[in-house]
Amino acid sequence: MTRYVALLRAVNIGGGSSMVMADLREVFAGCGFDGVQTYIQSGNVVFGCSSAEEEVVADIRRGIADRWGRDVPVLVRSLPELEAVIAANPYLDQQDDLTKLLVTFLDRAPTPETQDSLTSPAGETGTLTLVGREVFVHVPDGYGRSKLGNAFVEKRTGALGTTRNWRSVLKLRDMAAA
Numbered sequence: 001m002t003r004y005v006a007l008l009r010a011v012n013i014g015g016g017s018s019m020v021m022a023d024l025r026e027v028f029a030g031c032g033f034d035g036v037q038t039y040i041q042s043g044n045v046v047f048g049c050s051s052a053e054e055e056v057v058a059d060i061r062r063g064i065a066d067r068w069g070r071d072v073p074v075l076v077r078s079l080p081e082l083e084a085v086i087a088a089n090p091y092l093d094q095q096d097d098l099t100k101l102l103v104t105f106l107d108r109a110p111t112p113e114t115q116d117s118l119t120s121p122a123g124e125t126g127t128l129t130l131v132g133r134e135v136f137v138h139v140p141d142g143y144g145r146s147k148l149g150n151a152f153v154e155k156r157t158g159a160l161g162t163t164r165n166w167r168s169v170l171k172l173r174d175m176a177a178a
Contacts, residue, residue: 001034001048002078003176006060007105008043009073009162019043019068027063037175043072044168046175053078073160075105079176086173088131089166091138101166102137104150106159109133117156121147128153135161 006028011019021038024045028036033047033056049056053076060074077085091101109132118128118135126139126148135153139146143165150163164172 001050003035003046003048004053004056004079005077005082005172005176006043006045006047006056007075007077007162007164008045008064009075009160011043011072019064023067024064027067028060031059031063039168039172039175042168043162044164044172046172073107073162075107075160075162077105079173082169082173082176085131085134086169088134089136090129090131091127091136095138095140098166098170100139100142102139102143102163103166103169104135104137104153104161104163106133106135106153106157106161108159110157110159114157118153124148130157133159137163 021041024043025036025038028045028047033049036045036047038045051059056076057074061071064070064072085103089101095101110130115130118130120127124147125141126137126146128148129136135157137148139148150161154161
């Protein structure tokens with residue numbers, strides 16, 4: 001059985017995007033997944049199953065559509081993939097404040113040429129680095145003031161993404177590994 005982390009895009013950030021995490025756990029259990037846990041109110045779910053990633057994503061999206069009548073983008077990483085993401089962060093030696101480190105998880109790996117398009121705009125102190133299906137974000141002045149948000153990354157990569165702060169990434173890895 002593979003341990004997975006599902007990252008739902010644009011859940012509970014305001015307006016009509018709210019989902020009660022207890023209901024979300026029920027949806028995942030209804031998909032036949034084991035050991036379902038949610039982390040904070042932003043669409044992070046840890047679970048186990050034997051299916052391949054594409055099937056897992058399809059099951060989750062169908063379950064959410066059945067429950068809430070919405071098509072919610074879902075990105076999934078296995079525990080080994082998440083551990084590789086953590087090991088690949090190029091900014092760990094530059095930043096002790098974990099609130100200044102984030103990862104934008106993408107639904108597919110952009111072309112290698114995409115790295116050139118991830119140049120920070122004028123006046124931005126933050127930097128981005130593409131590694132596989134992830135964009136590592138370092139924002140020394142804070143994410144709230146940065147232009148390097150999810151929309152910026154999606155526009156530059158042409159991929160669908162969802163961003164998590166470094167503390168959340170570490171917590172999700174710990175939950176999946178437990």
